[in-house]
Amino acid sequence: MGSNPLDTKKDYQNYVDQKSPNSPILKNCFNAFWVGGLICSIGQIIMDICASKGLDTQISGTIVSIILIGISAFLTGLNIFNKIGKFAGAGSLVPITGFANSIVSPAMEYKSEGYVMGVGGKMFTVAGPVLVFGISASIIVGFIYLIFNTQTVPLV
Amino acid sequence: MKKLGKQTIQFDNPPTILETASIVGPKEADGPLAKYFDQCLDDELWGEKTWEKAESKIIKETVNSVIAKSGISSDTIDYCFAGDLLNQCISSSFGLREINIPFFGIFGACSTFVEGLSLAAVFTESVAENVLCAASSHFCSAEKQFRFPLELGNQRPPTAQWTVTGAGSAIVTKSGTGPFITTMTTGKIVDMGIKDANSMGAAMAPAALDTLITHFKDTGRTPNYYDAIITGDLGYIGKDILIDLAKLQGYNIKSNYNDCGVLIFDKSTQDTHSGGSGCACCGTVFSGYFFNQLRKKEIKKLLLIATGALTNSTTSQQGESIPGIAHAISIEL
């Protein structure tokens, strides 16, 4: 390092990046891979069981979501999910379990501010954006489909 | 009391730190400094319903404890300076609402403890006989306010620091037999553009450097003058950066410098990543460990530099960088 790292903000940022230890990315990815894969596999097993009962894919998928969400809400309530999350990182965040955890954890945290404005009001502090962006994106997709599709669709 | 240079005050009749007290949470009690604290809690909530109430109770009991230990009556305490990290400093004002001492709520983020000691020293040099100061922080209330709900399954990056649960308190008195507060150097706000809220040590290190070098220039002292130079909560990364940057400016502090955030936890067993942080980090480590060392004359000249990151969750969401501040006091026997 020739120049003083405090010369400019950019120099300092580069210097700090150099000084800061990196996350153990290989270990993290490995854990994320197998935990994420395992969670999806649990979903697959539930899905296969539903299919064998003669349920269609859409309903089976919904059942998988509800069961996985229920399990992660339960584990969050038992103060276990954050330990899984610390170990697995994206492995438990990216599956639907992470969505459930991000709704349940603020609900528990803000209980001290009451059930209406605490639990009810703060429940979506982390997961709210998922719904906002997910639903908005789906509406845009539907709108584009309405304009560009070649088949006739009812307009009302 | 006279001014040295632009930022330093030298006290003609140096005030004495009469007594200190500290209370810490269970995680700090598992750390290497546990035996120096007055009280270690078994439970972060301490029987209260919320984290905020628990933090208020911690600062209240720490203040009660320092008054009891000092042996002076609370009627003889003229002023109280206290602060914490929660919005509007509610831990301090709620915890100390029954104390009946004229109260100044102060905010300097994690530098609050030394900010309080500095103001207390100035007040005792002028009109006050005894001044109380206190600072607190709580891991759970800080996570809730600044980061995420406790039960969220996220990973902390290696640069993250762990907010110390606890409170430190001290009584500064006009006439005593020491340890004396001999000089104070008030820091400027320094912002080197760090935006990552998980990299507080790096955000605060330039402010610590600025105050450190200003202190040496104003007083004409060198690093060797001190038995120990201690920063508040730069953590491992910030400590490393400060040593490095100070060396570039021609000050070698490697041999006698350490950081409270490095000392309070055992990095290898407690998974605290870059070390401790929070108002209570400097507050409890000084009140517990360093005051003890000064009393035992193990350390005779101490430069204490508390560091603060002047940020909140709104500014960080708005993409602002993190301004740092650092205040120093020299404490000598």
Added chain:
Amino acid sequence: MMITLLECKKFYNDFFINFQSERVVINMGIFESIDLMQLLRCFVVGGLICVIGQVLIDKTKLTPARILVIFVTTGAILGGLGIYKYLVDFAGAGATVPLTGFGNNLAKGAIEGVKEYGIVGIFTGGVKNAAGGIAAAVFFGYIASLISKPKMKK
């Protein structure tokens, strides 16, 4: 690897046919519907989608909320373009359980909604498809807050 798994499947079938009493076979029979190759594809694809998330976390310092938004939006776009369904056909739950699947589900619902109800379907289709998951998360979150309190991280 494939051979081993096929052998596993064979062993597994033999096991139920040869060694289990009839009553147990009926109870355990639902597990027979599991396709082990499908399960392997699900494991690998689901795991790899999570690895993408992990790389984003470690390399970009994005917060969990932003990671989730990126995944759900990507899923909705890929779903809208009709690409994501190939991944679902290939990997099953490996593609539907990650949040990209949630996004795909929303987009798919919007398209189905348009087909069935026209303009109104744009607004009703997506949420209708994801209703089970959203309602479950809200309800279980509320229940968890009733009976449980957050604890200090260790």
